[in-house]
Amino acid sequence: MEIEQIEILEFLKRHSPFQELPAEQVQQVALSIDIGYFKAGSDILRYNEPLHALHLVRSGAVETFRRNGDLYNRLSEGGIFAEQGLLRGGKVRFPASALEDTLIYFIPDEVFQQLFDENEFFADYMQVGDSERRKTSKASTQARADLLGATVSTLLSRDPVTIGSDANVWQAAQLMTEQKVSSLLILDQDQHLTGIITDKDIRARLVAPGLKSETPVADIMSANPVTIEQQQYIFEAMMLMLRHNLHHLPVVKRQRAVGVIAISDIIRFESQNSLYVVSRIFRQHTVADLQTLVPDVHACFIRMVNEDANSQMIGSAMAAIGRSFKQRLLELAEAELGPPPVPYCFLALGSMARDEQLVLTDQDNALVLDNRYDPAQHDNYFQQLARFVSDGLAACGYTYCTGNVMATNKEWRQPLKVWQQYFQSWIEKPTAERLLQSSIFFDIDGVWGHTQWAEQLQKLVSKLARTKPLFLASMTRNALNRTPPLGFFKDFVMEQDGKQNNSLNIKRRGTAPFVDLIRVHALAIGSTESNSFSRLQDITAAGVLPKGRAEDLRDAFEVIALTRIRHQAAALRQGIEPDNNVLPEQLSEFERKHLKEAFQVLSNAQKFMKFHFKA
């Protein structure tokens, strides 16, 4: 008879990448599996031995190691290992041993290769380290990022408000008032949608003709209304509403009503476009007005995440919005304080200068003043200007800089010649301690006034920095202060030494060290770019990294940056304060695997940098 491997099959159906396979394929895998038991402490795979199967942890825990004996990964139930060996010559590359008593499922090489060839998801899952494949999967994500690609379901924010068809209009009106809605869906006994009534229907079909409020809703409703499926596109909803001249459109999923969209929802959706937000910033006349735009900024961020925009698109859109806030605040400040006594340039530093801003960000800014600046005469003006902008930014969600890198700080409100001395001193007489405070000044962008001074400072840095190995070594040492973790184990973050933590600060352990690393390389080749991706392009062109390494860095940075972005978008969606602390249980197996690979790329790049700059 046909054999059933119930236990094996059920196990596969609970774990990626098998649960994503078509039913017959999982069945085929289940029937191909052999099994082995390993006592805690015993070897499962030894280096360079021939390898015939993909290993899947059924129960227990396993550690894999590099050739030099360093811990490479720790896996629990559902974890997969030996795939690198199978993909590269059929020999063990990472030796493995049982950390606990462990049961392993062996998936034969032939079955593994077949799945790898036939199933794109499976192949992606197995080969996240391969930059070719990562590029193709990223291209397909970008195709989906079409702004017209958002579906109706993204507009639904609440369950539909409904009433039975036997209710009367008075009851309906009460419910609408109570729920603060302008339309009501009418359901029959089988909970099927039979009609819709709106504020306008009550006015035009009940009050105007003089009917009693006890009239059944069925008498005044629009029966069998036009509907839209929740996975249809928003532009299709717009077309339907235009064609039928509707202000409300019920949304259905498998013939059940799941919500209603109103014309105002579509207008609001369009208003979350970053261009629209920017244009509105410049039409506000007070700080309080500007403050009212904060929810739109968040909505714009969430929308871009929903639409699968990449981190560069999101980072530059949010930076553009932040820059606009600064510019408008400076316009308002000048209107209040009068024209500046000497010319100035307002600088953005850090993430905004790099076009890598997110929603959770502090304001890092500075003032470069004309060389004719006389503190006794002029500083009162610039102090007030800086205060106005800084307070305004804080009101709009850009918190004060904890390191006090703001134009309100006299040290960072200086004439151009002083700034030039600052940079010369940092670069020519570097110490790691001094640079720790000042690395933020190597990402600068002029946002207002004489922005050419910002460019002059950038050129000065690019000319000086590349010729100063001591400076580069100090910057490198600082960049190595923060390291990525090794990966994940069960619901823990696993460190290089095998220690386990509950959460991961994705900024401190991921994006920040990445940015630091890219900055050092960019300074070393005299790049004048600020954005990490643009810097990477310059680094690639300069050919200072081993072939293919810059591409790996770009892909790995994207993985980490997007994880941070998605984490913050999820918090905003839930109405909680976004932060940088990612909990492993919030990550899918797929995300963990991608992140682990990305951390690995970062860790290797840090080792290379340490050696390269003799830090």
Add this chain to the structure above:
Amino acid sequence: MLYLGPTKQEDSPRPATSTDWQRYYQQQAASVTHPLLQQFYSAGMVAATTPIDEVPLVAIDFETTGLSADNNGIVSIGLVPFNLHCIFSSKAQQWLLKPRFQLSDNSVTVHRITHSEVKKAPDLNAVLPELLPLLAGKVAVVHYRQIERNFLSASVKVRLGENILFPVIDTLELEARLYRTKPLSWWDKVRKRQQVSIRLDASRSRYNLPPYRPHHAVTDALASAELLQAQICHRFSPQTPVGELWC
């Protein structure tokens, strides 16, 4: 496998000691008349001194209509070949059989094999030519040997007119060696201490093996195979002579 407590010890003719299964197979090969059994015994058996590491093993499990082999029959057979390094679950076999005894409602609830499924199934007779070669030359591994040994023996006797007997390693007996060496003392009883369970699932959990759905023949066979690998890892060694394990 269904284990609900001790049943009476069978007393069919068997080797005097548990060490001379090899000689027993040689004798039987010469004396049995049915060609299937002749084939079975001619495949031979390893010597009792053979390290367990080198012994081909086969885990088996029967689902039956009841406990006693005298008035019950086999409903399904699950079988998984293995050795100390690998359990070949990809080569596992399972048969549904039509027993010559009534399927009681009670047993249906245990193994979830229904009357209608059994109605379409073949008699053991039709399966023996396939089954016996898969057992030949291998040491059977079961959890609680009375069921598999008694039922196969009784069923084969009825169908082929001759007895079949083979060495088994009983994973339950290996657990009992550890946990049933002496009965509970009066002090244990006073303290309401219970004996450690040596049932399949309880035994498995002691070796960090996952819980499986019981009473599905091939799953139970797999479960015993995994248990034996774990028992050898923890309490014996690959060099342990098979004679110390089988009975």
